[in-house]
Amino acid sequence: MSLLSVRDLTVKFAMRDNTVTALNQISFDLGKGERLGIVGESGAGKSITGFSLMNLISKPGFIDNGKILFEGQDIVQMSDADLRTIRGNRMAMIFQDPMVTLNPVLTIGQQMVETLQAHRDLTRQDAEKIAVMKLREVYIPSPEDRLNQYPHELSGGMRQRIIIAIALLLDPQLIIADEPTTALDVTIQADIMELLLELCQSNNVGLILITHDLGVVSQMTERTLVMYAGRIIEAGRTREIINDPQHPYTQGLINALPQQTLPGHRLKQIPGNMPSLANVPPGCPFSPRCDYAVDLCRTTLPKIVSYGQVEVACHEVERLHADDAAQEQSA
Amino acid sequence: MSSLTTNSEPSRWARMMSSNMAYSFRRNPVAMVSMAVFLLIAVAAVFSPLIAPFNPYDPANIDIMNSELPPAWVAGSDPQFALGTDDQGRDLWSTILYGTRLSLIIGLCAVAVQAFLGISIGLISGYVGGRVDSVLMRLADIQLSFSTLMVAIIFLAVTQAMFGSEVFNQYAVFMLIAVIGIAEWPQYARTVRATVLAEKKKEYVDSARVLGFGPLRIMVRHILPNSLSPIFVISTVQVANAIISEASLSFLGLGMPPSQPSLGSLISSGFDYIFSGSWWITAIPGVVLVVLVLVINLLGDWMRDVLNPKLYKG
Numbered sequence: 001m002s003l004l005s006v007r008d009l010t011v012k013f014a015m016r017d018n019t020v021t022a023l024n025q026i027s028f029d030l031g032k033g034e035r036l037g038i039v040g041e042s043g044a045g046k047s048i049t050g051f052s053l054m055n056l057i058s059k060p061g062f063i064d065n066g067k068i069l070f071e072g073q074d075i076v077q078m079s080d081a082d083l084r085t086i087r088g089n090r091m092a093m094i095f096q097d098p099m100v101t102l103n104p105v106l107t108i109g110q111q112m113v114e115t116l117q118a119h120r121d122l123t124r125q126d127a128e129k130i131a132v133m134k135l136r137e138v139y140i141p142s143p144e145d146r147l148n149q150y151p152h153e154l155s156g157g158m159r160q161r162i163i164i165a166i167a168l169l170l171d172p173q174l175i176i177a178d179e180p181t182t183a184l185d186v187t188i189q190a191d192i193m194e195l196l197l198e199l200c201q202s203n204n205v206g207l208i209l210i211t212h213d214l215g216v217v218s219q220m221t222e223r224t225l226v227m228y229a230g231r232i233i234e235a236g237r238t239r240e241i242i243n244d245p246q247h248p249y250t251q252g253l254i255n256a257l258p259q260q261t262l263p264g265h266r267l268k269q270i271p272g273n274m275p276s277l278a279n280v281p282p283g284c285p286f287s288p289r290c291d292y293a294v295d296l297c298r299t300t301l302p303k304i305v306s307y308g309q310v311e312v313a314c315h316e317v318e319r320l321h322a323d324d325a326a327q328e329q330s331a
Numbered sequence: 332m333s334s335l336t337t338n339s340e341p342s343r344w345a346r347m348m349s350s351n352m353a354y355s356f357r358r359n360p361v362a363m364v365s366m367a368v369f370l371l372i373a374v375a376a377v378f379s380p381l382i383a384p385f386n387p388y389d390p391a392n393i394d395i396m397n398s399e400l401p402p403a404w405v406a407g408s409d410p411q412f413a414l415g416t417d418d419q420g421r422d423l424w425s426t427i428l429y430g431t432r433l434s435l436i437i438g439l440c441a442v443a444v445q446a447f448l449g450i451s452i453g454l455i456s457g458y459v460g461g462r463v464d465s466v467l468m469r470l471a472d473i474q475l476s477f478s479t480l481m482v483a484i485i486f487l488a489v490t491q492a493m494f495g496s497e498v499f500n501q502y503a504v505f506m507l508i509a510v511i512g513i514a515e516w517p518q519y520a521r522t523v524r525a526t527v528l529a530e531k532k533k534e535y536v537d538s539a540r541v542l543g544f545g546p547l548r549i550m551v552r553h554i555l556p557n558s559l560s561p562i563f564v565i566s567t568v569q570v571a572n573a574i575i576s577e578a579s580l581s582f583l584g585l586g587m588p589p590s591q592p593s594l595g596s597l598i599s600s601g602f603d604y605i606f607s608g609s610w611w612i613t614a615i616p617g618v619v620l621v622v623l624v625l626v627i628n629l630l631g632d633w634m635r636d637v638l639n640p641k642l643y644k645g
Contacts, residue, residue: 054541056537056540056541059461083543084543084544084545085543086543087540087541087542087543088541088542088543088544089543092541092542093538093541095534095537095538095541096534097534100533100534100535101534101535101537101538102535102538103535103539103553103556103557104535104557105556105557106552106553106556114544114552115542118542118543118544118548119543163538166542
């Protein structure tokens, strides 16, 4: 049984006079200890996916449909009290900006002890011991002294390490990391990613890494989902997706990387913007920006189908690469 | 190894003394003088049974023949009574000390009641939001549309009529605390709600939810400590207001009875004699009241400037 299994997850936001679909029938699986990357531009629904896995979508958003099976239990149907036993305990989350995710008025020790005591029946002393142990695991120097410090006394990289330590406090099965290094210095980014990878591997913890950085995804993850306008448009093993992207959008993303451009030339960006979720075009949402779009793309939504090593949602890929048989399949 | 981290060692007191607030306090003569005067009054009030030469609550101590003696520097005074005596022959100095103590107790306790009610309601209102928020805030609006004194006068007058003045006088302190406390909670509730609305959008609240904490714990342990600065600021102002409210009610005869006078009832009892020349019974407690309220307000102003620097721009 896989650790996490998401089926047809649809998240909507109730606006004043209509509802906007932020996630549209997302389905994916994550095995125990597996690392999955979710990439896409801003507003593609990456973070919403992360939050809905914790069932933490706040108003006006709501989970409209679908199942999120975590260790066989459906998170969507769960009561708040049951959810609280999972959050932080079986499933942890790391946020983007370490400068604001720690509570500024509590010491590191208080925050760690509180987290431990909320889920386990521990004395303060025992909880502090575990906290020190976890701080040591994330290579915080002199961890005993850190317990009495406030977040503002520590640097950004240090804080993100502490946040990772807090996420690992209760030995969760799954960590959701929502752009964990975006707010950090480039050199520290690499350190933090390496640390996260090391900890996930050594503790056999599942990781969902939400990012827009394909480089990070290629180093960190085994499988990747590419999202666009609230849908998964390509999914598969990270290596296949990076080396041989099938969807024109993924190809565009990879071509837009600075490494793909000759010095002195402009970056190859994808023209246009992602459509607003309130106004997604009919057919393939990427069709207005796609070089290969044909009439079918503008009228019919492509289904996500296996193609070679990956799954992809595109009419055109099959026509580009293959024969009539593939075309029939898509229709 | 620990030489790098010695600065994490200083005691709580040393940390407090090196804080911004302590620094600005040392740089602000008005705040220092106000604090000194306030402490002087507070200490005198707390230790009034030790300081006061007479016990004004003990009828055996009072001789009606001593009534309306002027203060020591006026002709016809008795050296026993430094500030003169009131209409019943009580030593004014002792009575003021005891009265100040009552005024401070009522002021502080009433603010504690206000703060408890207001902070709980404000937290719930801001954190839960939606319909709960609307209902609670409309209640606050309704409460605010009655003036404090009006609510207090009606409530105290009705209870006085119901229980008779003897029972009422016995419980006057609690009545005053309750009524001033209940009448002013919306001040706190609104301020707290506004800060909670701003705080709950911050990511540390998300991360607390992600860690599986319940709403009560998030409200009390995470959001509340981050909302304390406006609470401190209004608390000082509210203590001053509560002392004034108590004095006003006592002045109107709805507060502390003349047998156990607070500053307000002392002023009120002297008011009848002001035209017969006994000005000191009203004037001296009046000055004490004004000074007390003034220093608290000055401290409040200073605190607002320190904790809320945005107010200075403009």
